[in-house]
Amino acid sequence: MSYGSLIPQNSAEIAIIPQPGKLNIKKGSFTVPEELKLCFNEEARASIKWLEALFSRVGSVISIEKNENCGNLSLQVKKELLADLGEEGYSLGIYAERIEISAATNQGLFYGIQTLRQLFPADIEKGLIRSKIKLPQLEIVDSPRFSWRGNMLDISRSFLDANYIRKHIDRMAIYKLNRLHLHLSDDQGWRIELKSFPELALIGGKGSVKNGRSGYLTQKEFRDLQLYAKERNIILIPEIDLPGHTYAALRSMPELNCEDFTNLEPQLATPPEKYDGYKVGWSRLCLENEKTYDFVGKLIKELSEITLGPWIHIGGDEIDHPLYEEFIRKTSRIVAANGKIGIGWEEAAKAELTNDFMIQRWNGETKIKDSRKIIDSYCKYFYLDHGNVKDQENTYRWCKEDGISLEDVYSYENKDDRVIGIEAPVWTELVLSDDIADDRLWPRSIAVAEVGWTKPENKDFENFTIRLAKHTQRLDNLGVRYFRSPEVNWMRSKPTGVFSDLEYSNEN
Numbered sequence: 334m335s336y337g338s339l340i341p342q343n344s345a346e347i348a349i350i351p352q353p354g355k356l357n358i359k360k361g362s363f364t365v366p367e368e369l370k371l372c373f374n375e376e377a378r379a380s381i382k383w384l385e386a387l388f389s390r391v392g393s394v395i396s397i398e399k400n401e402n403c404g405n406l407s408l409q410v411k412k413e414l415l416a417d418l419g420e421e422g423y424s425l426g427i428y429a430e431r432i433e434i435s436a437a438t439n440q441g442l443f444y445g446i447q448t449l450r451q452l453f454p455a456d457i458e459k460g461l462i463r464s465k466i467k468l469p470q471l472e473i474v475d476s477p478r479f480s481w482r483g484n485m486l487d488i489s490r491s492f493l494d495a496n497y498i499r500k501h502i503d504r505m506a507i508y509k510l511n512r513l514h515l516h517l518s519d520d521q522g523w524r525i526e527l528k529s530f531p532e533l534a535l536i537g538g539k540g541s542v543k544n545g546r547s548g549y550l551t552q553k554e555f556r557d558l559q560l561y562a563k564e565r566n567i568i569l570i571p572e573i574d575l576p577g578h579t580y581a582a583l584r585s586m587p588e589l590n591c592e593d594f595t596n597l598e599p600q601l602a603t604p605p606e607k608y609d610g611y612k613v614g615w616s617r618l619c620l621e622n623e624k625t626y627d628f629v630g631k632l633i634k635e636l637s638e639i640t641l642g643p644w645i646h647i648g649g650d651e652i653d654h655p656l657y658e659e660f661i662r663k664t665s666r667i668v669a670a671n672g673k674i675g676i677g678w679e680e681a682a683k684a685e686l687t688n689d690f691m692i693q694r695w696n697g698e699t700k701i702k703d704s705r706k707i708i709d710s711y712c713k714y715f716y717l718d719h720g721n722v723k724d725q726e727n728t729y730r731w732c733k734e735d736g737i738s739l740e741d742v743y744s745y746e747n748k749d750d751r752v753i754g755i756e757a758p759v760w761t762e763l764v765l766s767d768d769i770a771d772d773r774l775w776p777r778s779i780a781v782a783e784v785g786w787t788k789p790e791n792k793d794f795e796n797f798t799i800r801l802a803k804h805t806q807r808l809d810n811l812g813v814r815y816f817r818s819p820e821v822n823w824m825r826s827k828p829t830g831v832f833s834d835l836e837y838s839n840e841n
């Protein structure tokens with residue numbers, strides 16, 4: 334029996350988020366046996382470990398065979414599916430005796446496996462379960478609306494460490510989010526070790542906003558995080574915010590300032606003092622000094638060398654200065670010369686940019702004249718440092734007085750065909766712990782995931798909240814300290830707080 338695309342609200346076991354493209358639920362089920370045989374083609378080999386990890390959670394063992402058509406599990410990469418499914422799409426079939434996942438890439442297979450994961454009981458997120466598992470028979474053909482589906486973590490104002498970021502990557506992957514932007518520097522703190530300028534992390538890493546956390550990512554941690562993310566089809570985008578929001582660097586390297594600190598207006602602090610306040614738009618590099626470009630050149634070079642992904646974010650927000658456009662123009666060329674694609678906050682669109690440079694839109698006040706790619710982070714839909722509800726403690730409200738509800742996030746729509754996707758930032762002036770970060774990110778990031786993945790004709794907010802309610806136990810098992818948004822009828826469940834992600838061995 335077919336229900337079209339929306340998942341029936343009375344379905345006890347089916348609550349897939351994001352909502353898939355085509356979904357056909359059938360009668361009957363597939364009973365997971367204790368021993369399974371997996372058939373794969375060579376191109377799909379890298380995805381085997383994820384299926385093994387998943388089935389090991391219900392105590393099943395998988396034997397593998399390189400073959401097109403055998404066994405009761407099938408994983409196939411088929412290039413010819415590219416036209417229909419794109420890079421990230423997949424098809425998943427669950428039949429009486431067999432589960433088939435195929436895609437044009439391993440990324441597609443990964444998403445097929447995440448969908449399958451959501452069809453397993455929530456307790457697999459906690460550890461091994463021993464009962465007999467039945468999966469519903471169905472067919473899904475699914476691919477994303479946008480190629481850019483992300484979050485931004487501001488780890489500068491208050492630090493979120495590598496452990497938290499790793500956990501965050503796991504959670505993102507479950508919901509098919511694929512971009513993680515790290516805001517690595519600002520007035521309050523510098524968060525990445527650079528060999529060219531060790532003082533940035535050693536001195537700048539010690540700062541934070543009032544009552545916030547300090548620290549920095551070592552190059553090894555940054556590399557390991559990128560590899561961990563890549564395995565889960567998430568690309569990290571490092572941001573060094575330039576030329577404003579730079580006090581942590583100016584404090585660490587006083588020679589970057591203009592004489593008499595005329596680059597600090599007003600002088601809310603002077604080197605070597607720390608700055609732990611909340612003001613924005615008062616610091617900048619000394620744009621009048623040519624030496625500033627030596628610094629920026631070396632900085633971007635090293636950052637490009639340690640970044641695995643194709644993008645480097647150069648910030649560019651909240652500064653008003655006659656030399657601003659020249660700085661952005663030059664810096665966008667430095668990024669390109671280092672083989673990377675630049676990204677800047679929307680103000681950067683005022684400058685003459687390289688063709689591939691992308692714009693991240695946050696308030697829509699800057700006119701973006703040309704046909705360049707845009708990432709939408711409109712604050713009224715996506716600024717997760719704003720309250721989940723009106724008057725939530727320790728949240729900002731400058732962009733939206735009543736807070737940003739789950740439905741606000743979900744209601745984002747845009748017909749501008751330059752938009753390649755969306756990204757929800759969490760600024761951390763008021764986010765001083767992991768639990769608070771969880772509360773701001775979840776469940777709204779799940780709405781972000783559905784907005785980024787699901788095509789408009791398949792979006793339905795009420796249906797979304799019903800599916801989300803069915804993720805209560807799953808989120809609790811994952812140890813996510815999500816905000817229990819009043820828009821959702823959360824189910825009764827015991828928060829376990831025990832986190833253990835699916836593990837796999839690298840033997841294949």
Ligand code: TNX
Pocket residue numbers: 613650651678695716718729760761762
């Ligand atoms: C604006 S939006 C900022 C951040 C602040 C945030 C607080 C943007 C590009 N910059 O520096 O942390 O507001 O909500």
